[in-house]
Structures are given as C-alpha cells and as structure tokens.
C-alpha cells in the first residue's frame with residue numbers, strides 16, 4: 727500500500743505537493759469515490775482517477791548497474807555532476823539508487839522505483855553481504871588484517887566482523903589489493919576502515935552485492951534483474967540465505 731499523493735506523483739501527474747492539493751481540492755477519486763484525506767493508502771489494484779482520468783500506476787522495475795567512476799549515486803545533483811540515473815536515458819520510471827557508492831567507487835549498484843524493496847535491502851537489521859576490492863597504499867600487515875576482521879572503531883561506532891583476503895601485495899611498489907566482505911552500509915565505510923588501520927584506499931570496486939556481480943557488463947552498462955533475482959534478494963535480505 728502506498729500513500730495516494732505518492733502514487734499520483736509516481737505516475738508523473740504532479741509533484742508530491744501538487745498531488746496533495748489535488749486531493750484537498752476534491753479532484754481525486756479512489757474506486758469511484760472522491761477522497762480528501764491526505765493519509766489515504768491505495769494498493770496497485772485500486773482505481774485512482776485524477777479529474778476523472780484513470781492513472782496508470784507505474785510498474786516496478788529493477789536494474790543492476792556497473793557504476794563507473796565519477797558519477798554520483800543520486801537522482802539529481804545540485805553541482806551538475808553526472809548522476810547514475812543519467813545512464814538510463816530511455817527508462818521512464820522514476821528510478822533511484824538502492825544505497826550509495828562514492829563518486830569514485832565503481833561496481834554493483836542496484837536501481838529501482840520500488841521503495842519498499844530498497845528499504846529492505848538497505849535496512850541495517852537485514853544483512854546482505856557486500857564484497858569490495860580495494861587497492862591500498864602500503865602493505866597490509868597481518869595484525870592490521872586481524873583488526874579489520876574483528877571490527878575497528880570509527881567515529882560512528884565499531885564495525886561488525888568482516889572477512890578480509892589479500893589478493894596481491896607488492897612491497898616494492900608499496901601497494902596491496904585486498905577483498906573485504908561486510909554487511910553494514912555506513913557512509914564511506916570501507917575507506918574509513920582501511921584508514922583506521924593506516925592505509926589510504928586509492929581504488930575501490932564493489933565486486934559483489936549478495937550474489938550479484940558485474941559479470942558480463944562494462945563500467946556504465948546495466949541490465950534488468952530477473953524476477954527470480956528480485957525474489958532471491960528479498961529472501962537473502964531477510965534470512966541471510968538465498969531461497
């Protein structure tokens with residue numbers, strides 16, 4: 727169930743505020759009856775009319791984007807930078823990113839117009855695992871790895887246990903490539919975790935979100951999730967298991 731003004735806004739008829747005014751002015755009917763209460767909730771099967779014209783409720787859509795660098799995980803940007811939704815010029819549904827990746831982070835980012843789905847996947851009480859591959863300045867030492875695995879203190883609290891695996895380590899160049907798996911989603915969490923043990927992250931990619939990867943896509947490309955993947959993601963968020 728969604729609030730009536732949201733359904734009207736999502737159908738592209740008017741802004742949320744304008745939709746409220748249409749309701750207050752008696753221009754909106756639900757199943758043939760004029761409704762003037764702003765809190766009214768409707769389901770996708772309810773017939774909603776604005777000025778006696780039935781509105782089409784938008785279908786829910788789900789995309790997996792291989793986010794490129796230098797794009798912002800938002801629908802609009804007041805500084806005029808490219809946003810991830812700019813990569814979907816022919817998609818007319820009002821999609822938004824599920825959570826965020828930093829401007830210069832690449833990798834798996836989901837986009838949808840399904841607010842409830844997005845809440846389930848980003849809510850801290852649910853735990854979808856995310857694996858990042860980070861290029862670090864300096865060589866990551868064993869004790870530093872252990873600290874990350876146990877959890878490190880950040881300004882907004884201690885991080886939950888993480889899995890850390892060194893992919894390659896180059897003493898001469900002073901750099902380490904490492905995979906880290908976490909299930910929280912604190913702001914800039916991975917960068918801050920490595921900074922907390924003394925390493926700056928120079929490159930960061932989200933390799934995996936739950937069971938989803940960027941396989942088959944180049945940076946900037948996207949595909950639709952299958953209905954089965956959408957179902958599996960919901961199950962994963964709620965139980966930590968697929969299926």
Ligand code: URA
Pocket residue numbers: 826827828829831913914915916917918930
């Ligand atoms: N952690 C970060 O530091 N940045 C991201 O973009 C995602 C996770």
